[in-house]
Amino acid sequence: MSRRFLASNGGCAYIDIDHVEICLLEVISAFDHVAAWHAMLRIVRTSLDNANQGRRRDNRIQVLVNNSDGQGNSYGSHLNFMIGRRTFDNIFWRKAHYLQFLASFQVSSILLTAQGKVGAENGRPSTPYQLSQRADFFETLQGIQTTYNRPLINARDEALCGRRGFDDPSAPARLHVIFFDSALAHGSAFFRVGPMQLILTLLELGLVNSRLILDDPLAALQCYSHDPTLKARAELISGVRLTALELQSAYLEEVKRHAARGVFEGIVPRADEIVALWEDTLIKFANDDLMALAPRLDWVMKLMAIERALERHPDLDWDSAEIKVIDHMYSSLDNDGLYWAYESSGFAEQLVTPERIGHFTANPPADTRAWTRAMLLRRADPDSIVSVDWDTITFKLRGRYSWPTYRTFDLADPLSFTWAEAHPIFDNSLDIAGLLDGLKSLSAGKSRSFDVLTPDDALTPNDVLAAS
Amino acid sequence: MRFLQRFNDQQLRQAGGDGDPGSADLLQQFRSQGDRLLAAGDEAIQRALAGSNSEAFLRAGRQQGGQ
Numbered sequence: 001m002s003r004r005f006l007a008s009n010g011g012c013a014y015i016d017i018d019h020v021e022i023c024l025l026e027v028i029s030a031f032d033h034v035a036a037w038h039a040m041l042r043i044v045r046t047s048l049d050n051a052n053q054g055r056r057r058d059n060r061i062q063v064l065v066n067n068s069d070g071q072g073n074s075y076g077s078h079l080n081f082m083i084g085r086r087t088f089d090n091i092f093w094r095k096a097h098y099l100q101f102l103a104s105f106q107v108s109s110i111l112l113t114a115q116g117k118v119g120a121e122n123g124r125p126s127t128p129y130q131l132s133q134r135a136d137f138f139e140t141l142q143g144i145q146t147t148y149n150r151p152l153i154n155a156r157d158e159a160l161c162g163r164r165g166f167d168d169p170s171a172p173a174r175l176h177v178i179f180f181d182s183a184l185a186h187g188s189a190f191f192r193v194g195p196m197q198l199i200l201t202l203l204e205l206g207l208v209n210s211r212l213i214l215d216d217p218l219a220a221l222q223c224y225s226h227d228p229t230l231k232a233r234a235e236l237i238s239g240v241r242l243t244a245l246e247l248q249s250a251y252l253e254e255v256k257r258h259a260a261r262g263v264f265e266g267i268v269p270r271a272d273e274i275v276a277l278w279e280d281t282l283i284k285f286a287n288d289d290l291m292a293l294a295p296r297l298d299w300v301m302k303l304m305a306i307e308r309a310l311e312r313h314p315d316l317d318w319d320s321a322e323i324k325v326i327d328h329m330y331s332s333l334d335n336d337g338l339y340w341a342y343e344s345s346g347f348a349e350q351l352v353t354p355e356r357i358g359h360f361t362a363n364p365p366a367d368t369r370a371w372t373r374a375m376l377l378r379r380a381d382p383d384s385i386v387s388v389d390w391d392t393i394t395f396k397l398r399g400r401y402s403w404p405t406y407r408t409f410d411l412a413d414p415l416s417f418t419w420a421e422a423h424p425i426f427d428n429s430l431d432i433a434g435l436l437d438g439l440k441s442l443s444a445g446k447s448r449s450f451d452v453l454t455p456d457d458a459l460t461p462n463d464v465l466a467a468s
Numbered sequence: 469m470r471f472l473q474r475f476n477d478q479q480l481r482q483a484g485g486d487g488d489p490g491s492a493d494l495l496q497q498f499r500s501q502g503d504r505l506l507a508a509g510d511e512a513i514q515r516a517l518a519g520s521n522s523e524a525f526l527r528a529g530r531q532q533g534g535q
Contacts, residue, residue: 017532018531018532069530069531070526071526071527071529071530071531076534308510309513309517320522322517322522324522325526326516326517336516338509342505342506342508344508345505345509346508347509
């Protein structure tokens with residue numbers, strides 16, 4: 001099935017071979033990311049319910065929000081962050097320590113973002129339980145590939161922001177992040193984005209502390225992921241050996257140091273709340289208070305569920321197929337899914353309200369181009385829409401003498417075509433041709449600059465955009 | 469192996485060892501509360517375990533084509 005953009009919220013969904021792919025509408029804040037992600041899950045759950053109507057209990061379709069099938073196959077949960085072209089080039093082509101700084105952060109962040117997995121794959125040493133679903137499949141530090149020899153940091157260079165050239169240092173770029181696990185718990189989903197926004201801002205500002213760099217991020221990932229007791233240490237280039245918690249704490253301190261100088265203001269929405277939740281979570285880890293973290297983080301919640309099952313079923317052990325079934329069923333979008341049981345009981349912590357999630361099932365965000373994309377899809381005759389992509393929509397319109405004419409509308413800037421900019425045009429245009437004329441005037445003469453910031457001019461608008 | 473049991477027991481010992489029996493009681497109270505909420509997942513676990521054939525379920529989950 002080809003990719004289908006949704007008029008409801010500006011995201012898209014489709015089936016690729018044998019799996020559902022959902023792509024989030026562009027959002028700016030980490031909290032909206034959580035709401036938009038759960039909104040898309042809700043849309044899939046509704047579709048799944050409809051598809052399962054009338055099916056026998058033993059013949060229901062299952063959709064699992066996980067990242068490996070336990071049989072050596074992995075599939076990602078990708079995130080996209082809008083960054084400056086110069087920062088992108090610094091990470092991949094000019095400044096190796098930028099790449100290592102980012103990789104070291106991500107590797108230690110599995111403490112917060114991982115979904116948890118029973119067993120090991122891809123020839124890795126066996127383990128009863130590990131933090132990350134994806135860790136076993138990363139084999140190189142960076143590269144453009146996503147299906148083999150997977151890189152910690154993916155170098156795919158496709159901005160989806162119009163046609164500005166790779167040689168324009170002020171153009172936007174897209175950081176395509178293939179590292180993280182899928183998340184169901186709000187906290188895990190939040191930590192895939194919020195702290196990344198802060199770290200990417202440090203990279204944009206050139207505030208890279210090379211003392212936080214791991215000597216071998218790939219080895220550290222294995223080491224951290226395979227040890228749910230969190231005692232495993234990995235070596236930094238300085239020779240110091242840190243646990244994932246200690247390294248995350250060091251990154252947090254670095255962020256707090258810069259936050260105190262206001263460097264995130266005007267760049268990362270609700271940065272203080274991101275820092276506060278990050279710190280609260282690390283403190284709970286430091287206090288061994290995993291009971292308090294189970295409602296917030298997937299890998300802890302799943303571990304708790306499995307350990308309860310093992311307690312009640314002494315005939316089972318970590319190698320039992322039934323335990324792997326629980327691993328999978330944790331992420332099932334069907335009503336049998338364990339996560340949803342914990343959510344409906346009130347156990348799973350909620351960082352965004354059901355109302356905000358509900359809002360994004362039926363509405364685009366007001367503050368990105370997703371608003372205009374959704375509204376154009378609503379307004380246009382479906383037969384007139386020739387193609388839709390993230391930064392363009394092509395329409396087939398009736399021209400003179402009824403001959404068709406084709407118009408491609410550019411939505412190049414993800415931070416433009418917002419409700420505030422575009423709704424007067426929608427209110428005042430009767431047909432799609434008039435709408436396109438009006439919207440075109442919005443972009444005339446506008447070309448957002450993504451010049452690299454310096455710490456002194458950090459208030460220059462240069463939002464880091466999160467979508468997936 | 470019981471990862472979380474070890475964490476929790478360690479935490480209870482620490483709380484009890486600081487000379488404040490109240491903090492240990494509070495922690496035990498939180499743990500009981502957590503247990504009650506977690507019990508809501510037990511039914512879902514039972515359903516997962518009651519599946520007709522776990523091995524077949526796992527085999528059927530084989531994926532292809534993902535990134």
